[in-house]
Amino acid sequence: MKLYSRENLDFILFDVLSVQELNKLTFFGEYDKENLGMILDTASELADKIKPEHIAESDRNEPELKNGRVQVHSAVHEFVKSYAEAGFVGAALPEALGGFQIPKTIVAAIDFILCSKSNSFIMYTDLAKGVANVIATFGTEAQKQRFLPNLLSGKWLGTMCLTETESGSSLANITTKAIPQSDGSYQIKGQKIFISAGDHDITENIIHLVLARIEGAPQGTKGISLFLVPTRLENGEDNDVGSIGIYHKMGQKATPAMHLEFGANDTCVGYLVGEAHKGLSHMFLMMDNARLSVGSMGAGIASAAYYHALRYAKERKQGKHLDESKDASESVAIINHPDVRRMLLSQKAFLEGTLGFILQCYSYLDLQKHSPNEDEVEKYTRLLNLLTPVAKTYGAEHGVSSVNQALQVFGGYGYTADFPLEQLARDVRILPIYEGTTGIHALGLLGRQVLRDQGKALAIWRDEVMKDVHQALEIKEIEASASRLSLEIEHFFEITQHLAELTKKNTADIYLADANLYMEFFGTLNVGWQWIKQAIVAYEKMQERPDAVFLKSKVKTMEFFFTYEIPNLKGLKERLLSLERTTVKTDDDEILM
Amino acid sequence: MKLYSRENLDFILFDVLSVQELNKLTFFGEYDKENLGMILDTASELADKIKPEHIAESDRNEPELKNGRVQVHSAVHEFVKSYAEAGFVGAALPEALGGFQIPKTIVAAIDFILCSKSNSFIMYTDLAKGVANVIATFGTEAQKQRFLPNLLSGKWLGTMCLTETESGSSLANITTKAIPQSDGSYQIKGQKIFISAGDHDITENIIHLVLARIEGAPQGTKGISLFLVPTRLENGEDNDVGSIGIYHKMGQKATPAMHLEFGANDTCVGYLVGEAHKGLSHMFLMMDNARLSVGSMGAGIASAAYYHALRYAKERKQGKHLDESKDASESVAIINHPDVRRMLLSQKAFLEGTLGFILQCYSYLDLQKHSPNEDEVEKYTRLLNLLTPVAKTYGAEHGVSSVNQALQVFGGYGYTADFPLEQLARDVRILPIYEGTTGIHALGLLGRQVLRDQGKALAIWRDEVMKDVHQALEIKEIEASASRLSLEIEHFFEITQHLAELTKKNTADIYLADANLYMEFFGTLNVGWQWIKQAIVAYEKMQERPDAVFLKSKVKTMEFFFTYEIPNLKGLKERLLSLERTTVKTDDDEILM
Incomplete structure (x- = not known):
């Protein structure tokens, strides 16, 4: 299959x-x-x-x-x-x-x-x-x-152990302790929650990467260090890492999420990785990879969901042709109904556009790491800082919608365990939470990567996109979409400017209030960009293979994205330019009741 | 709680x-x-x-x-x-x-x-x-x-037994047979699937309402009749209704969905209800109630989810105030973060607006059924025909989003069985499928209730809404929102006119292609209308109780709806006025691959 x-x-x-x-x-x-x-x-x-x-x-x-x-x-x-x-x-x-x-x-x-x-x-x-x-x-x-x-x-x-009961989105609150030992190692003591694959019987040893605070370290994120904590020591002895609970989750059930205790008997040994107090930035190397991988997981689950739905839509017969000129004597496969096609095209547009976006981020990672050219390295570092949270969030959020549209194609069957959609829809729901919630990444994007960066990374990004846009403007069949993308990029900079202005006389809750919508706008632009890129290549290849259905499908899906997804930016723009701040708590009355 | x-x-x-x-x-x-x-x-x-x-x-x-x-x-x-x-x-x-x-x-x-x-x-x-x-x-x-x-x-x-393996959205294909017996009863033979509460040990008898085709009846929906089929006969004997399977569902698990077989031994007795061959219209009486009740269920589940999320947001401390003028020394309850407030307000705006919309439909039902005035009866009948699918669909679709936003407020905990959100999110997912999928209702709304009706019901609807809009235009604080609603209603009629024009030279797949988006537009208008109505009353009551937090909260939530939800209509309008028909299959190549 x-x-x-x-x-x-x-x-x-x-x-x-x-x-x-x-x-x-x-x-x-x-x-x-x-x-x-x-x-x-x-x-x-x-x-x-x-x-x-x-x-x-x-x-x-x-x-x-x-x-x-x-x-x-x-x-x-x-x-x-x-x-x-x-x-x-x-x-x-x-x-x-x-x-x-x-x-x-x-x-x-x-x-x-x-x-x-x-x-x-x-x-x-x-x-x-x-x-x-x-x-x-x-x-x-x-x-x-x-x-x-x-x-x-x-x-x-291995695993990554970040979260604690009182320290989820806010890692500054981490309390797990690391007590220096005479041999250079540390004694680790504390509890971690939601540790994916934190316990299992697959391997004899599990290597935990643990964020902890060396005794006497500064408060906040700058006092956090990173430790390697194997469950078994070199001599094969138990390293005092205990499983004290397992979470029952909505999905991704083959991977247990564990509540772990390190050092219940004060005999848990950890080894410092990298520099003391720089644990968070070291961990972020892994986190950034993990973030791209969550976005990619959104595309991967959506891919499974799409191909299941596509197959079902071709097989399942229900209803007559809406086009009355066609034979009305018998039921047709539901793939012929425009609304089912809309749901399928929406999945395909998400899947292929987002996969392109995420793989492009990974190619930046390769270039950043191995290019001999310092300017290039800087350019890709900046682009990655800007785009990693976006790839994660777009893949996660739209992955959830996409899989749910696939489920909807199945009707009642989609809700049952007779088909895999029911499971896929549960699995995918974790993605907007894993490795930083959508809300956290949106704050990071607007607050750190755009405003604090004074738009430098964004300017590099625009240059990259506009290269493709200019190329697309030369191709008759893509010109309209490219020109629309260009217009929406202008709107995006207008919005960015508007928010930058707000920083001058306002507190962060005012100018960051709609970070989530800003993220959604930017994510849509990035996937729109990918569609322009894919359409350019499709047209080039059509010169030699004008009848290739794969290439026609690419162009049609690009058109779908610009007809059905890009218009959403209009509503986002109105809200992002609005000065209304209904979400900011302004007085003593709590209106949320 | x-x-x-x-x-x-x-x-x-x-x-x-x-x-x-x-x-x-x-x-x-x-x-x-x-x-x-x-x-x-x-x-x-x-x-x-x-x-x-x-x-x-x-x-x-x-x-x-x-x-x-x-x-x-x-x-x-x-x-x-x-x-x-x-x-x-x-x-x-x-x-x-x-x-x-x-x-x-x-x-x-x-x-x-x-x-x-x-x-x-x-x-x-x-x-x-x-x-x-x-x-x-x-x-x-x-x-x-x-x-x-x-x-x-x-x-x-009791239950309602409509769906068969080959007859889900399209009831015309029903094959369950009813064979007339000499005593005026019928012998029922056939299988039904997805029968909610179709078997259980709560009562000694279950009264199934079954759609079946009397032998020799016309093809299609006009040959379907409705039968009462108890699981036990008057003499206490078994009536040959067998449970041949149970579906494992994503949620609503306390209610089994059954695969039932009637008459495996040719001894299942059914009693005709109402007129022969009019079963579908009789059943629709129940269905229309059931549809409103699905919409209401969307509001009910969203209510539970909202109050769970609200309580959690008030208790859970994480992160500092984004407003830097506030005390930064310790973590604050997440209800202080604008993005969390946005998620909560969005739930509240859905819940209270949709509840108002659905209860208003029920009040139309009371008036339609019991008003002595024939014109009123006709008016409410038309309004109910128009609005029932909308109340069902808006409650269901936005119910799903709303509950998922509540889950998101909980972060990782929301995905676990430690809190009820994980279950509520699974439960609510059935609603856009139950009692006619969103796609089916959207086709019914645009095709039947608007275009075939030549806008008569819609004209009545507009008169009703505009009465409230005019009243709101007199209140300074609601004027802007009322005027926006009025503008969007004009847009909606422009869209309707555009689609009506398309019927003249096009097949139904062309003019009905975006029925789903039309439904979304109309649903949003209806909930916007409810918010105007609620705001009018809130302002009236504020004359006497200017400090009532409940009333302030109403007005703020109305403002939220107009700031965050109504702008979505811009994108919908662009798409609905577009002549692009990427979702309609136009040639022999199947681009969905």
Whole structure:
């Protein structure tokens, strides 16, 4: 059963983003289009090995904490093993560290493929990759030697431990303690909640990355350090990491969310990673990857949902043709009804546009990390700071809507466990919460990346977009959409200017009040940009293959996005330019009652 | 724990809709404001009796079909008993039939209160009420005597059996057969799916209302008749109604959705209700009630979600004041953050506006049924035909968004079973599917109620709205919003005219393609209208109670709706006036791939 389109993935990777040209950078020297294609083939084979009934089983029989340990479905064990055997955990790492120096853009494509098959299984490997990446970047030589080989081989898995009961969106409140020991290690003491894959029986050892406060450290975020805390010490002894609870979640049930206690017996050993008190910025390396990966997960789950809905819409017969000139004697497949087509096109426009946007962010990551040109490195760093929260949020928020539209295509069946939509809709709902809620990222985008940055990153972004817009303006069939995008970008800068003006005489609650809507506006522009890019390439290729349905479909979907999604910006613009601040608490009366 | 606001309910019922004045109609002669208030008190006490842990239990341990019978949680048994004992099943029926002649508007308020406590439990009683209503309206004297007393006392419950495997949105395809017997009864044979409360152990008898085709009946919807099919015959014998499957649903798990087989042994007896071949229009009486009740359920679930989120937002401390002039030394309750307030106000604006809209529809139902004035009866009949699908759809679609915003307020906790939001979000997702999907109702609204009706009902609607708009234009503080509403109504008529023009030279797939967006536009106007009405009354009352926080809150929420929701109409207008028809299949290439 098709759950993603390889043709579309290749189109985005090789025709739009030209990922194969990354091999001009020394680091990626070996990989050409053919090699990269073979890697994607491997991912596809791995996805095929996961049995749909195991996905459903691991959802229905959710993991329970029994006798202090969590057991997960054997299919997850097998998946982790195959993923690691394929070399995917360390795929992007340097060869010297056991990796394969594959572009992160390709690794993201691998995970997109696997996510379309089982979004819950890849949580484990995604976390292992993240932990390996942090160790590779900030770890000491000894830490690298001790932890990387076993993480890369799949012998061990990892987690990220940030959240505490009183410290969710606000990490400044973290209270987990790290007490320096004479041997240079630390004793870790504290509780962490919502730890994905925080306990399981897949590996003998789980490497937790834990944010904690070294005794005597400064208050707030600048006193937080990052520690490696394995569940087993080198001598095989238990490291005093206890599971004290498991959360029962709406979805992604194959991945347990744990309440963990470190150091209940005062014997939990942690190892500082990177510099003391710089834990948060170190962790953000992992977080930024995790954020893009959440956005990508939105596209991956939406892809599965779309292809399920598409297949159903082609098979399910119900109602007559609305076009009365057609045969009215029998029921037609519901894919013929305009409203069903609207729901499907909306999913396709989200999925393909957002996938392009996210993979472009990953390609920036590759360029930022490996370009020899300092200006380029700075440019991509700025673009990534600006776009990472947007890719995460757009993928998450619209991923939820998209999957719910797929469910709606199924009617009553969509609400039942007879089809996978019911599960996918539960799974996808976590995304606007994972790795920073939509509200937090919106504040970060408008407050930090735009206003505090004085629009510098935004100016670079505009240059990038306008290059494509100018190219598109030369193509008759895309001209109107390109010109609309250009107009909406002007509106966006007008809005930005308006909000920047507000900073002069107002407090942050006034000028940041509608950050969420600003985020939505900017996200829509970015996906609109992707559609212009994809349409340009589609038209180029149509010169040689004018009848290719894939290319016609691209252009039609671009038109759909500009007809159905871009107009939403009108309402957002009105609200963002308004001086009404009904959401800001202004007096002593609490009107929320 | 507060799950709805009685003050708000009273405000809508008595101050805005003046339900107490229905007693000018002979039928409601007895009830004044005080009596009606006491009835609501009873509903409130009944809601208090339902234990939250039983709601969670009945969700986690979903009913299973065992040995041909479904067992449901004992709390549901108790609830049905209390509901019937309170006289609520037949509350709206004439005294001669065992009822209490209470306005349906009040019965709807009762169910709203109970729905805010447990949306799944009231499915049973809602269905019993509907069946009783159909029998009271179309049943023979003998049928009334046989079935009504036991339905009203809660001894029996009922269902509506419409859907079949190949007949969901399109009821024309129904194949269940009814074979005439010599005694005037029918032998029923066929299968029905998705039958809510179709099997359970609460009552000894379940009265199914079944759509079936009498042998030799015309094809299509005009050959469908309606039958009463009890699971037990008068002599206590089994009536050959079998449960062959139970659906595992995403939510509303306390109510089993059944796959039923009638007449597996050719011994299932059914009794014709009303006229042969008019079953669908008879059933629509029940359906129209059921549709309003789905819309109301959207408001009821959203009410529970809102009050949970509101309480959490007041208690949960996270982050500092965004207003830097405030104390920055410690964390504040998240209700102080503008984005959290936006999410809460959005829920409140939906909930109170939609509740007003739906209760107004119910008051039309009371007037339509009991007004002695023929013109009034016609007017309210037309308004109900026009507005019922809108109330259903707006309540359902925005109910889903609203509950999901409440979940988002909880962050990670919202996704876990530690709080009720996770369940409420699963429960509410069925609403855009129940009793006709959003797509079907949108086609009905635009195709039937507007275009085929040549705008007659719409003209009546406009007169009603404009009365309130003109009144609001006289009040300085509401003038701007009223004038905006008036402008958007003009836009709506412009759009309607544009679509009517399209009917002249185009097939239905062209002019109905964006029916869904048309529905969304009209729904928003209706809730905007309610907000104008509520604001007018709030201002009137503020003359005497200028400091009443409840009234200030009303006005602020109205402003929120006009600042944050009404601007969405701009994008909808652009799309509805566009001649692009990307969703209509125009050539042989299937671009959905």
